[in-house]
Structures are given as structure tokens and as C-alpha cells.
Amino acid sequence: MNDPILAIRDLKMHFPVKGGVFSRQVAAVKAVDGVSLDVGRGETLGLVGESGCGKSTLGKSIVRLLNPTAGNIEFEGADITHLSQSALRPIRRNMQMVFQDPAESLNSRLSVGQIIAEPLEVQGIGTRTTRREMVEQLLDRVGMPKSAAQRFSFEFSGGQRQRIGIARALALNPDLIVLDEPVSALDVSVQSQVLNLLLDLQEDLNLAYLFIAHDLAVVKHISDRVAVMYLGKIVELADADTIYKNPKHAYTKALISAIPTPDPTAPKDLVRLEGEIPSPINPPKGSAFGHRISHPRYEETIGMDLSMIEIEPDHWVAADPCCLSDEDYAKVR
Numbered sequence: 182m183n184d185p186i187l188a189i190r191d192l193k194m195h196f197p198v199k200g201g202v203f204s205r206q207v208a209a210v211k212a213v214d215g216v217s218l219d220v221g222r223g224e225t226l227g228l229v230g231e232s233g234c235g236k237s238t239l240g241k242s243i244v245r246l247l248n249p250t251a252g253n254i255e256f257e258g259a260d261i262t263h264l265s266q267s268a269l270r271p272i273r274r275n276m277q278m279v280f281q282d283p284a285e286s287l288n289s290r291l292s293v294g295q296i297i298a299e300p301l302e303v304q305g306i307g308t309r310t311t312r313r314e315m316v317e318q319l320l321d322r323v324g325m326p327k328s329a330a331q332r333f334s335f336e337f338s339g340g341q342r343q344r345i346g347i348a349r350a351l352a353l354n355p356d357l358i359v360l361d362e363p364v365s366a367l368d369v370s371v372q373s374q375v376l377n378l379l380l381d382l383q384e385d386l387n388l389a390y391l392f393i394a395h396d397l398a399v400v401k402h403i404s405d406r407v408a409v410m411y412l413g414k415i416v417e418l419a420d421a422d423t424i425y426k427n428p429k430h431a432y433t434k435a436l437i438s439a440i441p442t443p444d445p446t447a448p449k450d451l452v453r454l455e456g457e458i459p460s461p462i463n464p465p466k467g468s469a470f471g472h473r474i475s476h477p478r479y480e481e482t483i484g485m486d487l488s489m490i491e492i493e494p495d496h497w498v499a500a501d502p503c504c505l506s507d508e509d510y511a512k513v514r
Contacts, residue, residue: 294330471503
């Protein structure tokens with residue numbers, strides 16, 4: 182990809198596990214364990230996977246709400262991996278985040294107008310009068326009445342609260358927004374309204390999105406490319422149509438088979454996963470998914486390089502004999 186707005190390389194986020202009398206580190210939760218991704222300008226990259234696979238942790242690490250353990254984050258050509266909070270402040274104008282639960286992410290003690298104006302105040306943008314005008318414009322852009330500025334977030338429905346969260350993220354005219362499961366807490370009918378709002382905003386403002394979700398049907402609707410994450414690692418990456426029509430990794434195939442269909446009587450080839458998800462504290466030494474399904478070739482993968490390889494043009498997949506067909510594995514060997 183030429184000139185991506187976001188480029189992360191071998192990013193790791195490990196959380197220490199402490200124990201003993203002196204509370205020393207005895208292990209680490211490897212929530213994100215060597216992820217490399219690019220996001221292009223004006224692109225939506227969908228990030229999917231089961232709960233607990235590290236999606237949200239990756240999103241928070243990218244916007245530096247968490248300090249990565251290792252790896253690099255480049256935003257608009259600048260390395261922001263180790264910048265101090267004061268050095269990050271001007272960069273945050275161009276990088277924002279929308280959280281999963283608007284009820285938790287919006288301060289209930291502030292009015293909606295104060296919530297949306299807060300980023301402007303922190304960045305020293307405008308006067309009190311001009312900020313009030315900007316808040317009204319932002320509310321109108323996300324489909325909320327101007328009068329909402331005088332009310333509190335708990336007075337609104339979940340969908341309306343998420344619109345307020347989106348308005349807050351738009352306040353500084355960012356180039357990239359990390360969307361952490363922005364519709365998972367909403368009713369299905371409201372989900373479509375918020376998704377269409379995000380698409381309209383992207384078209385009008387040329388926004389880049391990292392769209393984190395576990396619902397592949399939602400991701401298919403909004404994404405240009407899709408990255409599939411399993412136990413802290415990316416296992417497959419391709420454009421959305423390719424992922425859904427020609428998945429290569431066994432885990433991707435299982436996720437896609439679980440997407441509900443409108444016709445409950447239609448034949449469906451559901452892939453049932455056996456075994457338990459390995460612990461991120463003590464992940465398998467070989468193929469994580471192969472270990473889960475007790476694949477006969479698992480022992481072979483211990484010590485093997487399971488990095489992503491381009492199996493077809495712009496279609497990347499982990500070179501894992503436990504998770505690819507014999508024909509596909511022959512292509513990446």
C-alpha cells in the first residue's frame with residue numbers, strides 16, 4: 182500500500198501477571214503478540230475475531246491509550262510509539278476513537294454540549310461562542326437536534342448516545358478513527374442507521390476507519406479490507422469480497438460459516454469448532470488454532486515460522502499447515 186495513514190509493525194501488548202510475597206512478575210498476558218497492519222487514507226479496515234482475541238487492546242494501543250510493549254506505530258509518516266503524552270497532544274487532533282459502550286464512555290455529569298466541546302477546549306480551538314456553534318454543527322452532522330447540547334447523555338437512547346460519541350470524535354476533524362465495536366451494544370435496527378451514518382461521514386470527510394467487531398455480517402457491510410485476528414495475531418488479511426467468497430484459513434472459514442442467513446431453512450455448512458481457546462498467558466508453542474482443534478500436524482508447527490505470506494495478490498494468510506488445505510499450504514511453503 183502506498184503512503185498508508187497508519188502503519189503498525191510487529192506490535193505487542195503484554196500485560197504483566199504478578200504473584201508471590203513481593204508481587205513480582207511471574208507471567209504475562211500476551212493480548213497482542215506481533216501484529217503488522219496498514220490502513221490507507223479513506224479506507225475502512227475491518228478487524229474481526231472472537232471476544233478476548235486482542236482486538237480492543239490493539240485499537241487502544243494504536244491511539245496510545247496503552248503503551249505498547251514492543252513494535253512500532255507510524256501515523257501519517259511519524260513514529261508515535263514512544264511519544265510522551267504532551268508530544269501526542271497535537272497528533273490526537275488527527276486520530277480519535279469511538280468506544281463500544283456509549284453509556285460508559287460519555288461523562289454523565291457533563292451536558293452533551295460540554296462533552297463534544299471538551300476536545301476543542303483541550304486543544305485550545307476557538308472561543309466559547311465559536312465552540313458552541315461548532316457543537317451545534319456537529320450535532321446536526323450526526324443527525325441530532327441542536328437542543329441536545331443542553332441535555333445529558335443519559336437522557337438519550339443507546340443509538341443517540343453513540344451518535345454523540347461520534348460527534349465528539351469528529352470535533353477535531355481527524356483523519357483516522359478507531360471504532361471499537363461501535364454498534365455491538367445497539368439494537369439491530371439502530372445498528373444500520375449508525376453504520377450508514379459512518380459511511381456517509383467517511384464519504385464526505387475522507388475518513389480512514391479501523392473498524393473492530395466480532396460480527397462478520399456488519400464488517401462485510403462497511404469494510405474495504407478485513408483482517409482476521411486469533412489469540413493476539415493476524416491470521417488472514419484480504420479485501421472484503423475475497424475474505425467472504427474465498428477464505429483460506431480454517432478459523433476464517435469457521436467465523437464465516439457462523440454468519441446468520443435470512444432464510445433459516447436454507448442449507449448451511451456450519452463449521453463446528455472443537456476444543457478450548459488457548460490462554461494468552463501460556464499460548465501454544467506452535468499453531469494456536471491447530472492446538473485448539475488437536476490437528477495431527479500441530480507438533481510439526483512448533484518452532485515453525487507461521488508468518489503471513491501473500492498466497493494470492495493482496496491476499497495474505499498465516500503459513501500454517503494446520504489451518505490451510507494441502508493445496509493452499511503448498512503455495513505458501
